Amino acid sequence: MKPKRNWLELIVESLIRATGYSAILFVALILIFLLREGLPALAEVKLGDLFSARWYPIEEHFGLLPLIGGSLIVTLGAALIAVPFGLATAIFIAEIAPRWAREVLKPLVEILGGLPSVVLGFLGMVALAPFLRTTLNTPTGLTAFTGSLLLAGMALPTLVSVAEDALDAVPKGYRDAALALGATKWQTIWRVTVPAARSGVLTAIMLGIGRAIGETMTVMMVTGNAARLPVTLNSFFLPVRTMTATIAAEMGEVANGSVHYHVLFTIGIVLFLISFIVNLAASAVVFQQRKRAERLLS
Amino acid sequence: MLSRQLTQRLVFAFITLTAVTTVLPIVLVVGYIAWLGAPAISWEFLTAIPFNGMKEGGIWPAIVGTLYLTLGTGLIAVPLGVAAAVYLSEYAKDNRLTRTVRIAIINLAGIPSVVYGLFGLGLFVLFLQFGTSILAGCLTLSIMTLPVIISTAEEALRAVPQSFRVVSISLGGTKWQTIWRVVLPQALPGILTGVILGLERAAGETAPILFTAATFFLPRLPHSVFDETMALPYHLFVISTQVPGMPIRVQYGTALVLLAFVLSMNVIATVIRSRARARRQW
Numbered sequence A: 001m002k003p004k005r006n007w008l009e010l011i012v013e014s015l016i017r018a019t020g021y022s023a024i025l026f027v028a029l030i031l032i033f034l035l036r037e038g039l040p041a042l043a044e045v046k047l048g049d050l051f052s053a054r055w056y057p058i059e060e061h062f063g064l065l066p067l068i069g070g071s072l073i074v075t076l077g078a079a080l081i082a083v084p085f086g087l088a089t090a091i092f093i094a095e096i097a098p099r100w101a102r103e104v105l106k107p108l109v110e111i112l113g114g115l116p117s118v119v120l121g122f123l124g125m126v127a128l129a130p131f132l133r134t135t136l137n138t139p140t141g142l143t144a145f146t147g148s149l150l151l152a153g154m155a156l157p158t159l160v161s162v163a164e165d166a167l168d169a170v171p172k173g174y175r176d177a178a179l180a181l182g183a184t185k186w187q188t189i190w191r192v193t194v195p196a197a198r199s200g201v202l203t204a205i206m207l208g209i210g211r212a213i214g215e216t217m218t219v220m221m222v223t224g225n226a227a228r229l230p231v232t233l234n235s236f237f238l239p240v241r242t243m244t245a246t247i248a249a250e251m252g253e254v255a256n257g258s259v260h261y262h263v264l265f266t267i268g269i270v271l272f273l274i275s276f277i278v279n280l281a282a283s284a285v286v287f288q289q290r291k292r293a294e295r296l297l298s
Numbered sequence B: 001m002l003s004r005q006l007t008q009r010l011v012f013a014f015i016t017l018t019a020v021t022t023v024l025p026i027v028l029v030v031g032y033i034a035w036l037g038a039p040a041i042s043w044e045f046l047t048a049i050p051f052n053g054m055k056e057g058g059i060w061p062a063i064v065g066t067l068y069l070t071l072g073t074g075l076i077a078v079p080l081g082v083a084a085a086v087y088l089s090e091y092a093k094d095n096r097l098t099r100t101v102r103i104a105i106i107n108l109a110g111i112p113s114v115v116y117g118l119f120g121l122g123l124f125v126l127f128l129q130f131g132t133s134i135l136a137g138c139l140t141l142s143i144m145t146l147p148v149i150i151s152t153a154e155e156a157l158r159a160v161p162q163s164f165r166v167v168s169i170s171l172g173g174t175k176w177q178t179i180w181r182v183v184l185p186q187a188l189p190g191i192l193t194g195v196i197l198g199l200e201r202a203a204g205e206t207a208p209i210l211f212t213a214a215t216f217f218l219p220r221l222p223h224s225v226f227d228e229t230m231a232l233p234y235h236l237f238v239i240s241t242q243v244p245g246m247p248i249r250v251q252y253g254t255a256l257v258l259l260a261f262v263l264s265m266n267v268i269a270t271v272i273r274s275r276a277r278a279r280r281q282w
Helices: A002-038 A040-044 A065-096 A099-114 A117-136 A144-168 A172-180 A185-196 A198-214 A217-222 A233-237 A243-253 A259-297 B004-040 B043-047 B060-091 B096-110 B113-127 B134-159 B162-170 B175-204 B232-241 B248-279
Strands: none
Touching: A002 A040, A002 A259, A002 B060, A002 B096, A002 B113, A002 B134, A002 B175, A040 A259, A065 A099, A065 A144, A065 A185, A065 A198, A065 A233, A065 A243, A065 B004, A099 A144, A099 B004, A099 B175, A099 B248, A117 A144, A117 A217, A117 B004, A117 B175, A117 B232, A117 B248, A144 A198, A144 A217, A144 A233, A144 B004, A172 A185, A185 A198, A185 B004, A198 A259, A198 B096, A198 B113, A217 A243, A217 B232, A243 A259, A243 B113, A259 B096, A259 B113, B004 B248, B043 B060, B043 B248, B060 B096, B060 B134, B060 B175, B060 B232, B060 B248, B096 B134, B113 B134, B134 B175, B162 B175, B175 B232, B175 B248, B232 B248
16 A cells, blocks of 8 residues: 555656646747747848838838837836836835725725726727827827826736735834834835835836736727837827737738738747846846845844 | 924825825726626627627627636646646745746746737647637636736645644655645635636736637637637627727627626635635634
């Protein structure tokens, strides 16, 4: 009986180990297939053309700059909105709110996280865009700004919950010490708790922005999808076209294996690299923080 | 110079206001869709096949499609995700390999959904020749959902006190018996919460199924896992952007059904979590 048990043990353990490692396999697979389908574009399109300012696939103009610019401006706008609102909400939930308010707010933020992006995009299209068009008096409501507003909403749940966790993890002793020295509650929050949680807060901001730059359906539905380089300040109130929206809108209509098809995968590679860098940086911060915490505790 | 107390009062008022401004739109969005979508909901709308260019009839194939995709994703992602979480919480040593696994999981969580769509198209639809199918869609959604399930399940497993394991081992249980009979049952509510939240995301996603599973219109239900399918999120996208003259009532109705589907999963997860917390003996 005993050897049998050991065999089972061994099999189960190796299965579990294999699934544990599978995450690495999946990341590798994703990268491999993006490269496999996307790299041929570099042979088919001149590098100079990829970095031109004209995206017009029908005439074989594959300039990625307007799309990268579109993604950047929409994400920048989203960050400018989401960071202050998100941090204020996180501070409120973690430090200021009475217990009952916390019990109401946290599930609400979670609901926002669960809202399908296509539902937000739909509402943006039929309700927010017409409203913004009349209030801002712009020719169209489908602009980078509309996209930023909604993307901020999509980035908020990540930002709030990660930042709130970071604030929560600050040892109570820190706050008690500051309060005992005569600091007010706000001085304690601003000068002790938030600085102590800064790496977690930074992670929250990075992950939130990462979320925003990768969002697809919402931006595709509300930003108007005009591929033009956003160079002037009023670009915020003009239609733009992001990398994600371009893939989503055009992949269904291209022939498999065509130049256009390969270029769309190249955009996928760019997006993959951006999210890879953002998340690597975010996890580096987390690991560093853990090491420092271990040093402090030892 | 303001007194410190006054500063605090002003700042707190400002932060409270900001937090309310942040959260209020969520209530408004849900309420708005419920208000405008409710008139479209009828038995026919929920259970009929669409006809007349999808302007009439119901959204039954889209509802069924989303159910299939969500369940299929669960079938694949739950065993994989929970096993990976067991590995991380019970077996993994703190070494370079484990750190690489963790970084891989964090990266999986951050990859844009449309990139998952590209990947699914490249690997499942074209390379493995599953075609645009429920199977390809479920596989794509599974990998996307995996990081959510792994991280919440790991958290739930780690929350089980060490003493439970020690007692089981000291009674002669093997490591696997301990995990299977003691740790997993204790962590079950937490794992379930994570699973539902992960599947909630899968159910609402459009971009990953855009090129892997979804089809514009299907006058019947899918017959096998190799069939294309309609799905609620993609259907909403289609009728709100691609079909001219689509009655707005139908659009809001579809949005409401999708929202109700997703939010009810959210509510179930929240209920399981709070009940487990109340009942927990450690």
